[in-house]
Amino acid sequence: MNVFFNQESPYHGIQYKHVPPNFFNITMTYRSDSDVIIPYDKLELIDKITKEDEIWTWKEVQEKVSKKTKLVLQLVSNCYTESKREVYATELAKYINITVYGKCNKRDCNKECENEEIG
Structure with missing residues (x-):
């Protein structure tokens, strides 16, 4: 095989x-x-085996969203891509604030930083 x-x-x-x-x-x-x-990540349906503490209530979602102050967080290490995603991000940044971390702008962001930024 x-x-x-x-x-x-x-x-x-x-x-x-x-x-x-x-x-x-x-x-x-x-x-x-x-x-x-073998996905990088995925959304899963809530079913009978989903643990209670893994399910957010609508109120919890609203509380999290209401605390957000930034629209976009980009963690990027490949600065020049074949898809030109950096061009799209630059264009989008003309209209909304994008917080960028990674090699491309020399701003490291470890797990603690990620958690802080994500909120």
């Missing part, structure tokens, strides 16, 4: 031009059409 395993976007993935057709018989990626899906 040959498994195609990849967590990167197609641009950053390994090129498989020299692999024979039908070489892989199972795929394992973040894509929803993979045989085995």
Whole structure:
């Protein structure tokens, strides 16, 4: 069995031009059409096995949102992307405040910083 395993976007993935057709018989990626899906993260439905303390009430959601003072937090280390996401972020920043941390602007943000920024 040959498994195609990849967590990167197609641009950053390994090129498989020299692999024979039908070489892989199972795929394992973040894509929803993979045989085995391994997402970075996901939303899950609340069901009978969801723990009570994992469910936010509407009041809790409203309280969290009401404390927010910033609209966008960007944690980025790849400054020049093939998709040009930095161009979109720069354009968006003309209209709303974007808080940016990471290598691109030399502002480190550890887990404590993240939690503080997220609120």
